[in-house]
Amino acid sequence: MQTFQQINPEDFNHSPFRIIGKEWMLVTAEKDGRANSMTASWGGLGVMWQKNVSFVVIRKSRFTKEFVDAADTFSLTFFDRKQYGKMLGYMGTVSGRDEDKIAKFALTVSHRNGTPYFEEANKVIICKKMFCQPLTPDHFLSDSIDTEFYKDKDYHDLYISEVTDILAR
Numbered sequence: 282m283q284t285f286q287q288i289n290p291e292d293f294n295h296s297p298f299r300i301i302g303k304e305w306m307l308v309t310a311e312k313d314g315r316a317n318s319m320t321a322s323w324g325g326l327g328v329m330w331q332k333n334v335s336f337v338v339i340r341k342s343r344f345t346k347e348f349v350d351a352a353d354t355f356s357l358t359f360f361d362r363k364q365y366g367k368m369l370g371y372m373g374t375v376s377g378r379d380e381d382k383i384a385k386f387a388l389t390v391s392h393r394n395g396t397p398y399f400e401e402a403n404k405v406i407i408c409k410k411m412f413c414q415p416l417t418p419d420h421f422l423s424d425s426i427d428t429e430f431y432k433d434k435d436y437h438d439l440y441i442s443e444v445t446d447i448l449a450r
């Protein structure tokens with residue numbers, strides 16, 4: 282396996298529509314020495330407040346939210362779909378409240394300046410939280426958002442975070 286190389290954000294030539302929306306990512310953070318991950322396919326990469334940022338949305342019910350809220354930083358990790366598709370599906374349906382998902386798939390946790398990520402990933406984005414706000418129905422400009430995506434009122438919080446490191450193999 283090639284070693285990770287640090288990539289300039291300007292040279293990161295991967296469509297976020299593909300790598301997030303179609304191939305999915307893990308959101309991982311650490312709390313009290315334990316890491317937890319969940320699959321995410323909504324979010325983005327962009328520029329805000331003169332910084333390169335990620336946009337991630339996490340519903341209030343997610344166990345991972347407790348980890349992201351407890352930490353200053355978290356990682357986004359991307360994987361080969363053929364090899365890790367099953368793992369990404371599992372991480373997106375089972376909660377870390379019920380079992381140690383990272384141990385189940387024997388993923389290797391490494392740290393970048395204290396932020397957990399996975400050696401098995403092919404791309405890693407380290408994020409430092411800058412902003413968190415609940416997405417509330419009074420701000421939806423299309424009626425269908427609330428009825429389509431929030432029938433059970435499990436709203437997302439939006440996190441905007443500085444992209445501090447991008448690693449790729």
Ligand SMILES: Cc1cc2nc3c(=O)[nH]c(=O)nc-3n(C[C@H](O)[C@H](O)[C@H](O)COP(=O)(O)O)c2cc1C
Nearest residue numbers: 319320321322323339340344345373374375376377
């Ligand atoms: C393809 C896919 C994409 C998902 N995207 C998100 C997302 O963007 N935000 C979110 O809150 N949950 C998302 N989920 C659901 C969580 O990954 C899922 O509820 C997970 O089991 C939460 O685990 P946790 O309780 O250990 O945090 C997604 C699930 C799948 C399968």
